[in-house]
Amino acid sequence: MTVTHDPATGVPQPAPSPAERDRARRHLVPHFTKRAGWRDAEFPIVERGEGVWVWDRDGRRYLDGLSGLFCTNLGHGRKDLAAAAAEQMATLAFTPTWGLTHQSAIDAAEAIAGVAPAGLDEVFFVSSGSEAVESVIKLARSYHLANGDAQRTKIIAREWAYHGTTLGALSVTGVPRMRAPFMSMLFDGVRHVPGTIGATVEHPSEAAALACVRAVEEAIIAEGPDTVSMVIAEPVQNGRGAVVPPDGYWAALRTICDRYGVLLAADEVICGFGRLGRWFGSERVGASPDLVTFAKGATSGYAPLGGVICRPELVAAIEGSPLGGFVHGSTFGAHPLAAALVTATVAAMRDEGVVEHVAELEDHLRERLDALVEGHDTVGERRGTGFFHAFELVGSRSAGRPLTDEQSAALLGGLLTRWVWDAGLLIRADDRGATMLVVAPPLVSTVDELDELATRLDTVLERVDAFVSSGS
Ligand code: PLP
Numbered sequence: 001m002t003v004t005h006d007p008a009t010g011v012p013q014p015a016p017s018p019a020e021r022d023r024a025r026r027h028l029v030p031h032f033t034k035r036a037g038w039r040d041a042e043f044p045i046v047e048r049g050e051g052v053w054v055w056d057r058d059g060r061r062y063l064d065g066l067s068g069l070f071c072t073n074l075g076h077g078r079k080d081l082a083a084a085a086a087e088q089m090a091t092l093a094f095t096p097t098w099g100l101t102h103q104s105a106i107d108a109a110e111a112i113a114g115v116a117p118a119g120l121d122e123v124f125f126v127s128s129g130s131e132a133v134e135s136v137i138k139l140a141r142s143y144h145l146a147n148g149d150a151q152r153t154k155i156i157a158r159e160w161a162y163h164g165t166t167l168g169a170l171s172v173t174g175v176p177r178m179r180a181p182f183m184s185m186l187f188d189g190v191r192h193v194p195g196t197i198g199a200t201v202e203h204p205s206e207a208a209a210l211a212c213v214r215a216v217e218e219a220i221i222a223e224g225p226d227t228v229s230m231v232i233a234e235p236v237q238n239g240r241g242a243v244v245p246p247d248g249y250w251a252a253l254r255t256i257c258d259r260y261g262v263l264l265a266a267d268e269v270i271c272g273f274g275r276l277g278r279w280f281g282s283e284r285v286g287a288s289p290d291l292v293t294f295a296k297g298a299t300s301g302y303a304p305l306g307g308v309i310c311r312p313e314l315v316a317a318i319e320g321s322p323l324g325g326f327v328h329g330s331t332f333g334a335h336p337l338a339a340a341l342v343t344a345t346v347a348a349m350r351d352e353g354v355v356e357h358v359a360e361l362e363d364h365l366r367e368r369l370d371a372l373v374e375g376h377d378t379v380g381e382r383r384g385t386g387f388f389h390a391f392e393l394v395g396s397r398s399a400g401r402p403l404t405d406e407q408s409a410a411l412l413g414g415l416l417t418r419w420v421w422d423a424g425l426l427i428r429a430d431d432r433g434a435t436m437l438v439v440a441p442p443l444v445s446t447v448d449e450l451d452e453l454a455t456r457l458d459t460v461l462e463r464v465d466a467f468v469s470s471g472s
Pocket of ligand 1: 133
């Protein structure tokens with residue numbers, strides 16, 4: 001690569017984006033990106049960030065309306081987090097949590113236990129959300145083995161739910177397009193049941209009668225209750241677009257799980273660490289899970305880390321069994337750097353009242369987003385809560401007309417993403433079960449920044465309206 005230098009200062013200058021894009025295409029394999037979006041598109045190369053903003057190599061500024069990927073909850077460029085990372089690296093680079101441990105892991109586990117849902121006290125660390133889901137599958141299995149229930153291996157999960165890409169997590173994932181290429185390699189013990197989209201109740205006590213709840217019990221019975229290990233669900237489901245369960249849904253799941261001796265896991269990889277205006281989404285939706293998976297916001301995205309928080313009884317049962325302990329682990333689980341960032345993230349969230357801030361501003365955000373729905377006939381519905389929302393796009397809300405297949409394909413094939421970037425925005429065009437735009441701003445966003453997000457989104461929706469009304 002040719003490096004150019006500022007003629008006055010001699011300081012190396014950033015290469016212009018076309019050259020960098022070529023370098024990227026030559027050496028970097030992108031995630032979940034189709035050829036056209038990589039080989040032919042002018043994707044941004046993000047260079048730096050500050051607060052809710054990031055800048056690309058051409059100096060363009062974008063509002064990070066998805067917190068990276070639900071990660072940078074505290075915003076970019078935090079000197080306190082950078083200092084915590086630097087201090088940890090200078091103090092101790094690495095020691096495993098395997099027979100021995102280190103101070104950083106202890107501090108992080110205690111910090112998480114201090115904010116976790118009631119009764120969940122012990123933390124197993126890994127390096128990503130997918131690994132957290134792998135671990136929860138194995139933890140549940142190990143608990144049943146410890147109890148002499150070796151036949152309990154099956155899992156009930158939900159359609160369209162995304163739980164990760166490693167083969168165990170992908171088996172649990174309910175997104176057909178992501179499973180299809182690997183179907184023959186997935187494990188056969190997962191049953192997917194409908195999620196809660198469209199389900200409503202007048203009173204929480206009616207939830208038990210909902211089709212989506214009965215489907216869970218029916219699946220357990222159909223599989224044979226003594227063969228089922230775990231039910232797993234997100235407090236608010238991302239796949240299918242920020243689906244908020246009806247009141248009483250999670251209480252009904254708890255009752256069913258207790259009835260059949262099945263464990264209940266909440267996948268909080270997105271909902272954990274403040275996204276829904278509570279430390280964990282479980283609190284928001286009235287869930288009392290046995291196990292909680294987390295990742296992303298646990299370090300505010302400053303280092304890769306995930307994990308499982310569990311009831312101490314589960315760990316005690318496993319340790320007291322012939323297994324003697326959890327037969328699972330990884331080199332980088334509880335990595336000192338990532339663990340230090342957990343402690344620093346939780347401390348900053350406490351000190352700055354970040355969870356309370358989300359609870360305080362969530363109505364404002366929702367009202368701003370609902371005003372966009374009013375203004376755009378191509379928005380069928382806004383769903384979500386806290387700082388986590390999705391817009392489902394249609395042909396015409398007023399006429400009850402869906403998008404045509406061609407319109408959806410064009411919008412999801414690059415138009416939405418292009419218009420989002422043109423608006424100086426980073427949010428997600430999502431195809432999981434509908435044509436959607438997903439919004440999840442950093443949890444530290446101010447009123448002005450949330451308004452700016454809505455303003456920029458408005459311009460994207462204007463282009464959607466124009467595209468649809470042009471009959472394209
Ligand atoms: N579970 C949920 C609910 C997720 O949203 C994700 C990722 O978005 C995962 C698991 C997988 O996490 P990762 O991408 O860190 O492997």
